[in-house]
Amino acid sequence: MMLIIKDLHVSIGDKAILKGLNLSINPGEVHAIMGPNGSGKSTLANVLAGREDYQITQGSIEYQGLDLTRLSTDERALQGIFMSFQYPVEIPGVSNLYLLKSALNAQRKKQNLPEIDAMDFLNIVREVMKQLQIDETYLYRDVNTGFSGGEKKRNEILQLLLLKPSLCLLDETDSGLDIDALRIVADGINLIRDPKRSIIVITHYQRLLDHVVPDVVHILSAGKMVAEGDRSLVARLEAEGYEPFLEKKTAGAA
Amino acid sequence: MSTMVLHEDRGLDEKQVQKAALACPVWPLKQRLHAFQTWQTLPVPSVRDEAWKYTSLARFEKLALNPNKASTHRGPFKGFPFEIKSPAFYFINGRFAADLSSPLSDEIRILSQTLAPENVDLAQNSGYFESLNSALFSDGAVLELQKNRNEEDPIYLVFLHDADENLAMQHLRHHIRVKTNVHSACVLMDWNLNDIADFSTQIIDIDLEEKAELNCLHLRKPHRSGYHYTKTSAQLAAESKLIHFNLDFGAKLVRNELTVSLLGEKARCELNGLALALGHDHIDNHTQIRHLAAETHSQEHYRGIINDKAVNIFHGHILVAATAPQSNAEQHNKNILLSAQAEAYAQPQLEIYNKEVQCTHGATIGDLDEEALFYLRSRGLSDLISRQLLILGFAHNLLATIQNIPLQHVLETLIKAELALTFDFDTE
Numbered sequence: 001m002m003l004i005i006k007d008l009h010v011s012i013g014d015k016a017i018l019k020g021l022n023l024s025i026n027p028g029e030v031h032a033i034m035g036p037n038g039s040g041k042s043t044l045a046n047v048l049a050g051r052e053d054y055q056i057t058q059g060s061i062e063y064q065g066l067d068l069t070r071l072s073t074d075e076r077a078l079q080g081i082f083m084s085f086q087y088p089v090e091i092p093g094v095s096n097l098y099l100l101k102s103a104l105n106a107q108r109k110k111q112n113l114p115e116i117d118a119m120d121f122l123n124i125v126r127e128v129m130k131q132l133q134i135d136e137t138y139l140y141r142d143v144n145t146g147f148s149g150g151e152k153k154r155n156e157i158l159q160l161l162l163l164k165p166s167l168c169l170l171d172e173t174d175s176g177l178d179i180d181a182l183r184i185v186a187d188g189i190n191l192i193r194d195p196k197r198s199i200i201v202i203t204h205y206q207r208l209l210d211h212v213v214p215d216v217v218h219i220l221s222a223g224k225m226v227a228e229g230d231r232s233l234v235a236r237l238e239a240e241g242y243e244p245f246l247e248k249k250t251a252g253a254a
Numbered sequence: 255m256s257t258m259v260l261h262e263d264r265g266l267d268e269k270q271v272q273k274a275a276l277a278c279p280v281w282p283l284k285q286r287l288h289a290f291q292t293w294q295t296l297p298v299p300s301v302r303d304e305a306w307k308y309t310s311l312a313r314f315e316k317l318a319l320n321p322n323k324a325s326t327h328r329g330p331f332k333g334f335p336f337e338i339k340s341p342a343f344y345f346i347n348g349r350f351a352a353d354l355s356s357p358l359s360d361e362i363r364i365l366s367q368t369l370a371p372e373n374v375d376l377a378q379n380s381g382y383f384e385s386l387n388s389a390l391f392s393d394g395a396v397l398e399l400q401k402n403r404n405e406e407d408p409i410y411l412v413f414l415h416d417a418d419e420n421l422a423m424q425h426l427r428h429h430i431r432v433k434t435n436v437h438s439a440c441v442l443m444d445w446n447l448n449d450i451a452d453f454s455t456q457i458i459d460i461d462l463e464e465k466a467e468l469n470c471l472h473l474r475k476p477h478r479s480g481y482h483y484t485k486t487s488a489q490l491a492a493e494s495k496l497i498h499f500n501l502d503f504g505a506k507l508v509r510n511e512l513t514v515s516l517l518g519e520k521a522r523c524e525l526n527g528l529a530l531a532l533g534h535d536h537i538d539n540h541t542q543i544r545h546l547a548a549e550t551h552s553q554e555h556y557r558g559i560i561n562d563k564a565v566n567i568f569h570g571h572i573l574v575a576a577t578a579p580q581s582n583a584e585q586h587n588k589n590i591l592l593s594a595q596a597e598a599y600a601q602p603q604l605e606i607y608n609k610e611v612q613c614t615h616g617a618t619i620g621d622l623d624e625e626a627l628f629y630l631r632s633r634g635l636s637d638l639i640s641r642q643l644l645i646l647g648f649a650h651n652l653l654a655t656i657q658n659i660p661l662q663h664v665l666e667t668l669i670k671a672e673l674a675l676t677f678d679f680d681t682e
């Protein structure tokens with residue numbers, strides 16, 4: 001298994017956000033997680049990426065046979081977990097080129113490979129940038145600084161394509177994208193679909209899932225998975241909204 | 255209650271003033287003695303003075319101040335990383351070193367070699383350190399910049415500190431004038447050569463004539479235990495522009511006072527400052543920008559990186575006079591505190607007498623951005639490297655304004671070494 005989450009309870013401060021979440025993902029699968037605002041979608045992604053302000057109060061997360069909770073944020077990244085941020089962070093004074101190169105070299109170091117040759121690196125990056133229709137001047141700009149919302153998201157996908165993670169967490173990558181940018185980003189994601197790689201797509205909307213077709217769709221509500229299905233669930237959600245799923249849960253619990 | 259300090263006990267007397275007058279007769283003994291007497295009657299600035307609120311001279315005022323001896327040091331200069339290809343003029347222990355320097359040209363004169371006082375334009379100064387400087391300065395440069403010179407090819411003034419006794423003094427006085435329509439550049443460097451701390455003062459006057467431009471970088475890398483005072487006053491005529499970069503490595507005391515008077519219409523200035531305060535360093539930057547004419551513009555970015563028990567102070571006064579409509583002023587001060595005992599004080603002070611102006615200012619003091627740290631770590635960079643990268647990024651953001659790329663790289667290397675940053679930031 002790529003990922004096995006069992007009975008996960010997570011809080012931030014005194015506030016419980018995830019309340020017994022279960023999720024299992026096989027290599028090669030794309031899972032979509034949908035749910036209303038405040039249901040805990042972003043929390044799940046951030047907990048998997050290793051954000052430290054969340055406390056895991058109960059449950060377990062197993063990633064490729066490892067107890068993920070014992071790994072630091074950077075160790076997780078080096079083990080192949082990548083989160084595309086909902087709000088990519090601006091880092092003035094640090095060039096995109098530098099970040100990309102350091103991240104790639106950190107990964108290579110972990111694999112006992114020598115640092116990448118500067119020319120080889122540029123060739124690889126240029127290739128990926130072409131796919132994403134990103135201008136080369138991006139490389140020399142400070143990380144996300146002054147980027148538009150769409151540029152930031154594309155920059156996340158650039159990193160994703162370069163770092164080739166095993167588990168990709170896409171936290172509302174579609175927000176802030178216009179139709180054309182959405183298509184480009186989706187094409188990028190589809191490009192890395194691979195039998196050995198798993199992808200979690202967190203989204204509010206159907207539109208990204210029209211391009212990146214999920215194998216499994218989950219509905220998260222109030223910190224728990226309340227429904228699971230195939231891609232047809234997305235269409236049902238679009239038609240009926242979250243309400244029926246949430247009510248069903250209440251009825252079932254009563 | 256102010257205590258009278260016995261200056262004689264600090265090793266200072268009129269003999270030293272006489273010696274300075276002999277070394278640099280262009281500033282006559284009479285004026286020097288007058289300045290010395292002024293200094294003797296002035297109380298040492300105290301923390302009760304608003305302008306010295308966070309900087310105590312209590313320890314300084316008890317220290318013996320020693321005359322400096324001529325240095326025979328002619329290099330190689332320890333740690334000096336600059337490969338200077340453009341004209342460079344060296345001063346060592348407050349004396350011009352002709353043998354180290356480029357040939358003099360019609361753009362530069364050396365005060366100690368100038369005999370006719372009417373050729374130099376030096377004003378009497380009245381403050382505590384200024385009057386001491388006026389009494390004792392032994393040399394300095396007078397630049398009359400009349401040729402275009404870009405930032406990649408500046409004139410260098412290098413002030414080497416090679417004290418043979420603790421708190422040996424060096425006092426220098428400079429005047430830089432940029433002629434009408436001329437765009438020029440200079441780099442001033444204070445560089446410490448040995449393990450003995452000194453005490454230095456420098457007074458720099460800058461005059462930009464109409465449509466003149468000056469790019470001036472002042473780097474100070476003093477001994478950690480030294481005391482250093484610099485006062486820079488710039489007067490800008492119409493449509494002239496000053497770009498000033500102030501880079502400070504720390505010492506027991508670094509106090510810089512920079513005043514820019516935008517006298518002519520459409521005059522503008524960009525003031526950048528970066529302070530690295532570590533250990534027990536104390537760095538205090540006071541800037542004052544005076545908008546006195548219409549459509550004058552100022553931009554100011556001062557930053558501090560503060561670790562250990564060091565202190566960094568920024569006081570930024572912006573005055574917009576009633577005579578300066580359609581002016582705008584922008585001031586930013588950012589500080590990163592790397593330890594719980596590090597201290598930063600930001601004091602913006604806006605004084606605005608005209609309604610048709612735009613002024614913005616902002617000051618931040620804080621730790622490294624946790625969100626940015628998480629972002630970098632989520633890309634596989636270790637906690638240590640991520641922190642270092644954010645620190646250097648913070649500095650680089652300002653250093654990137656330096657168009658002299660080889661110089662920018664050397665400065666970055668110096669900063670990395672100072673902060674013991676262990677990674678390679680080369681983005682080539």
